[in-house]
Amino acid sequence: MKDLHQYIEDNKDRMLSELFDLLRIPSISALSAHKEDMYKTANAIKVKLETIGVDHCEVMETGGHPAVFAKKTIDTTLPTVLVYGHYDVQPVDPLELWESDPFEPFIKATKNHPEGAIIGRGANDDKGQMYMHILAFEYLVKSGNLPCNVKFLIEGEEEIGSANLDNFIEKNKDILSCDVVLVSDTTMAGKETPSVMTGLRGLSYFEIKLSGPNRDLHSGHFGGAVINPCMAMCEMLSSLHDVNGKINIPHFYDGVIEVSPQERAEMAKVPFDPIRYNENVGVDYVNGEKGYSTRERCTIRPALDINGIWGGYIGEGAKTILPACAHAKVSIRLVPGQDPHRVNEMFINHIKQIAPKGTKVEISATQGAFPYVTPITDSAYVAASKALEMVYGKPAVPVRGGGSIGVVPMFEKFLGKKTILLGFGLDTDAIHSPNENYSLGQFFRGVEVIPYFYKFYAELKK
Amino acid sequence: MKDLHQYIEDNKDRMLSELFDLLRIPSISALSAHKEDMYKTANAIKVKLETIGVDHCEVMETGGHPAVFAKKTIDTTLPTVLVYGHYDVQPVDPLELWESDPFEPFIKATKNHPEGAIIGRGANDDKGQMYMHILAFEYLVKSGNLPCNVKFLIEGEEEIGSANLDNFIEKNKDILSCDVVLVSDTTMAGKETPSVMTGLRGLSYFEIKLSGPNRDLHSGHFGGAVINPCMAMCEMLSSLHDVNGKINIPHFYDGVIEVSPQERAEMAKVPFDPIRYNENVGVDYVNGEKGYSTRERCTIRPALDINGIWGGYIGEGAKTILPACAHAKVSIRLVPGQDPHRVNEMFINHIKQIAPKGTKVEISATQGAFPYVTPITDSAYVAASKALEMVYGKPAVPVRGGGSIGVVPMFEKFLGKKTILLGFGLDTDAIHSPNENYSLGQFFRGVEVIPYFYKFYAELKK
Numbered sequence: 001m002k003d004l005h006q007y008i009e010d011n012k013d014r015m016l017s018e019l020f021d022l023l024r025i026p027s028i029s030a031l032s033a034h035k036e037d038m039y040k041t042a043n044a045i046k047v048k049l050e051t052i053g054v055d056h057c058e059v060m061e062t063g064g065h066p067a068v069f070a071k072k073t074i075d076t077t078l079p080t081v082l083v084y085g086h087y088d089v090q091p092v093d094p095l096e097l098w099e100s101d102p103f104e105p106f107i108k109a110t111k112n113h114p115e116g117a118i119i120g121r122g123a124n125d126d127k128g129q130m131y132m133h134i135l136a137f138e139y140l141v142k143s144g145n146l147p148c149n150v151k152f153l154i155e156g157e158e159e160i161g162s163a164n165l166d167n168f169i170e171k172n173k174d175i176l177s178c179d180v181v182l183v184s185d186t187t188m189a190g191k192e193t194p195s196v197m198t199g200l201r202g203l204s205y206f207e208i209k210l211s212g213p214n215r216d217l218h219s220g221h222f223g224g225a226v227i228n229p230c231m232a233m234c235e236m237l238s239s240l241h242d243v244n245g246k247i248n249i250p251h252f253y254d255g256v257i258e259v260s261p262q263e264r265a266e267m268a269k270v271p272f273d274p275i276r277y278n279e280n281v282g283v284d285y286v287n288g289e290k291g292y293s294t295r296e297r298c299t300i301r302p303a304l305d306i307n308g309i310w311g312g313y314i315g316e317g318a319k320t321i322l323p324a325c326a327h328a329k330v331s332i333r334l335v336p337g338q339d340p341h342r343v344n345e346m347f348i349n350h351i352k353q354i355a356p357k358g359t360k361v362e363i364s365a366t367q368g369a370f371p372y373v374t375p376i377t378d379s380a381y382v383a384a385s386k387a388l389e390m391v392y393g394k395p396a397v398p399v400r401g402g403g404s405i406g407v408v409p410m411f412e413k414f415l416g417k418k419t420i421l422l423g424f425g426l427d428t429d430a431i432h433s434p435n436e437n438y439s440l441g442q443f444f445r446g447v448e449v450i451p452y453f454y455k456f457y458a459e460l461k462k
Numbered sequence: 463m464k465d466l467h468q469y470i471e472d473n474k475d476r477m478l479s480e481l482f483d484l485l486r487i488p489s490i491s492a493l494s495a496h497k498e499d500m501y502k503t504a505n506a507i508k509v510k511l512e513t514i515g516v517d518h519c520e521v522m523e524t525g526g527h528p529a530v531f532a533k534k535t536i537d538t539t540l541p542t543v544l545v546y547g548h549y550d551v552q553p554v555d556p557l558e559l560w561e562s563d564p565f566e567p568f569i570k571a572t573k574n575h576p577e578g579a580i581i582g583r584g585a586n587d588d589k590g591q592m593y594m595h596i597l598a599f600e601y602l603v604k605s606g607n608l609p610c611n612v613k614f615l616i617e618g619e620e621e622i623g624s625a626n627l628d629n630f631i632e633k634n635k636d637i638l639s640c641d642v643v644l645v646s647d648t649t650m651a652g653k654e655t656p657s658v659m660t661g662l663r664g665l666s667y668f669e670i671k672l673s674g675p676n677r678d679l680h681s682g683h684f685g686g687a688v689i690n691p692c693m694a695m696c697e698m699l700s701s702l703h704d705v706n707g708k709i710n711i712p713h714f715y716d717g718v719i720e721v722s723p724q725e726r727a728e729m730a731k732v733p734f735d736p737i738r739y740n741e742n743v744g745v746d747y748v749n750g751e752k753g754y755s756t757r758e759r760c761t762i763r764p765a766l767d768i769n770g771i772w773g774g775y776i777g778e779g780a781k782t783i784l785p786a787c788a789h790a791k792v793s794i795r796l797v798p799g800q801d802p803h804r805v806n807e808m809f810i811n812h813i814k815q816i817a818p819k820g821t822k823v824e825i826s827a828t829q830g831a832f833p834y835v836t837p838i839t840d841s842a843y844v845a846a847s848k849a850l851e852m853v854y855g856k857p858a859v860p861v862r863g864g865g866s867i868g869v870v871p872m873f874e875k876f877l878g879k880k881t882i883l884l885g886f887g888l889d890t891d892a893i894h895s896p897n898e899n900y901s902l903g904q905f906f907r908g909v910e911v912i913p914y915f916y917k918f919y920a921e922l923k924k
Contacts (some may be wrong), residue, residue, distance in 0.1 A: 242543025
């Protein structure tokens with residue numbers, strides 16, 4: 001693939017122009033007004049894939065926004081890579097904070113990216129990262145270098161939770177069958193620190209209502225004598241961490257797979273600047289579970305957060321009431337070895353048990369995602385790592401992500417296959433925010449890394 | 463005053479109709495949108511007082527919502543009673559829990575009040591109770607039975623702490639001069655247990671904002687590593703009580719005047735039915751400071767309550783954020799021996815001290831009221847007790863109230879006079895709550911008791 005780098009150099013303008021056409025379609029999955037834009041985007045991707053030589057491509061119904069499926073089979077004895085991506089984007093508000101129209105992409109040289117960055121909604125997440133795969137595939141077919149079979153699944157509901165994909169994958173597991181799933185929808189440790197994301201946290205999400213008296217009571221007449229549900233909620237929620245920042249629910253950590261000291265040492269090699277980290281989030285001090293670093297606390301360790309809390313009078317001025325009830329939304333990020341269904345049950349039972357006498361608790365689990373991990377011994381991990389080294393000139397490091405991508409554990413569940421999270425985003429890219437951007441350097445290096453992944457993966461699977 | 467009872471019987475419908483007109487004006491002092499309604503209500507009261515024969519009446523500026531002042535002097539050698547009441551009402555949310563429009567009052571027969579009760583915001587607190595005084599005065603003037611001089615001070619900021627009344631009373635202490643202050647803005651021990659309230663708790667009220675990161679963060683990417691302000695708020699607030707239900711702030715109880723065992727024994731004689739109490743508030747269990755009875759906990763002991771709490775995502779569904787900040791409204795009821803200014807300072811310092819590193823706290827005291835107590839040997843107390851016995855047919859008992867009426871300690875401070883708390887509310891009246899109501903029996907008995915108070919008080923002061 002000696003001609004790969006030159007091919008990209010020769011086609012840069014055309015490649016960007018094609019991506020820009022895609023970015024101009026406002027495919028916001030959360031807003032029903034954009035329903036037609038979803039089909040428009042899916043069809044544009046289909047046309048492109050057909051032009052560059054897939055055997056078969058169709059826009060498939062999912063029950064929600066459609067998904068694009070395509071495949072090219074060159075030899076059934078060779079391994080098959082399933083590329084997953086999404087063409088839907090986040091809403092754009094607050095619109096006034098954008099430098100220009102979010103759907104009129106342009107290139108701008110910035111402090112972080114003197115070579116230029118693409119500014120626009122979806123520049124990175126995930127149209128930009130997804131399109132690298134289409135361009136890499138184009139090169140491989142055109143140059144005759146395609147070393148394996150490829151399938152594409154480009155969906156339109158990732159930003160709204162991929163709620164229909166569970167059924168879709170289960171129903172279509174035969175056509176989606178593959179040896180590995182390849183996804184570029186995450187970040188890299190740094191522009192000069194190539195990395196592969198080897199894990200994601202899972203998620204349990206709860207809504208709790210704690211009721212006390214049958215109405216808001218006068219706090220003068222009843223205060224001190226009747227249990228205050230807001231105070232009881234605070235007592236319950238604050239009891240969920242112990243003094244060491246550990247989650248204080250019996251048996252919560254049962255089954256958690258501790259990361260080995262060797263792996264922790266490996267992860268600690270990724271540069272981390274605590275001052276820059278604090279500046280970015282706007283705090284002067286961070287804290288969490290004792291015995292773990294900041295990055296470990298938000299990747300390899302579970303975390304329990306209050307996402308929202310409310311009760312009593314929250315309007316202007318003073319109202320002297322003892323509120324009738326209190327509400328909270330609580331999420332728990334899970335790590336390998338934890339099952340959201342088991343955690344849901346454990347948490348619900350625990351909350352019911354600690355709710356004080358004189359109150360009534362209603363609690364439900366509203367979301368669940370399994371944690372996910374790929375061993376660094378997996379041949380696809382090795383291939384990804386080698387491919388990054390080819391282009392970046394240094395070995396890739398394995399990193400864990402703290403978020404959850406619901407579809408990744410689904411591939412494992414229904415297809416029985418691992419996913420390689422080969423993301424080229426950077427944490428300064430403002431995804432989901434105004435002025436989303438994507439470094440041109442990362443974009444073109446991504447287009448260059450992907451063909452090497454196929455090459456090394458096919459070789460390793462021989 | 464043989465004709466008093468008949469006068470009330472003959473005028474019931476008209477009396478209620480006048481009160482209903484007043485209840486229809488949404489005079490919510492906490493909400494700035496209702497500013498005009500405050501003037502509208504004050505003017506309606508002025509018109510009524512002028513119609514029934516006061517010498518002078520005016521709507522006076524206070525710096526906040528206006529107050530109505532009126533007087534009738536029949537003989538300067540006779541004692542003067544200053545009637546205090548308020549025309550402002552509490553906000554109405556949660557609106558969905560009201561049976562009907564809070565400002566469209568109606569009569570409904572209930573289990574507690576088979577004779578009927580007025581349902582509506584202000585039915586009891588304090589438009590209903592205040593209007594009893596206007597109707598009693600109407601009778602006394604019309605029948606020629608007025609035995610003393612009367613002044614009225616009907617203010618519009620009681621529900622938001624009477625913050626401007628302090629200055630107002632001090633500035634107008636000459637025109638407000640009197641022998642005793644008479645207030646109906648409290649409850650009676652029971653429908654068949656006439657009582658006079660001899661004490662009130664004081665009040666400190668705080669608004670707290672606890673800030674963490676500079677924006678709502680992705681709870682996957684940051685959860686576990688960055689301090690969650692909602693969780694920190696829960697931890698701070700839950701630390702404010704110890705395991706015995708005592709308020710856990712250093713020196714908080716310094717100076718608190720303990721009620722003697724004899725007084726506690728006397729108070730314990732007032733009937734108290736724990737099953738009925740729990741049924742009324744809709745709980746199966748109550749709890750509070752160890753070593754005190756339910757009634758003592760909400761009258762002679764301080765109490766700290768969360769009146770409202772909010773932070774993060776409180777809409778429909780799940781949003782996985784680590785919120786940027788949390789808010790709470792906290793009240794502390796105070797007892798004799800405590801000074802709200804000292805408690806404000808102590809609480810603010812304590813909260814600042816316990817706010818965890820990595821968060822920023824903003825806290826302000828928004829209200830303050832001194833606690834209050836009247837001796838049962840006071841001639842106005844004796845007159846009130848006799849007046850109640852005339853109508854209820856049994857001796858009145860002295861009780862302590864748990865609420866705060868900020869203005870009562872101000873009358874003592876600036877006018878040097880005691881206040882008689884001759885309340886006719888019942889603890890089932892849902893004041894400050896949806897479906898506030900006021901028994902027709904209590905309303906009309908109140909109109910009947912008040913003229914006897916004037917009579918006995920004038921006789922005792924001869």
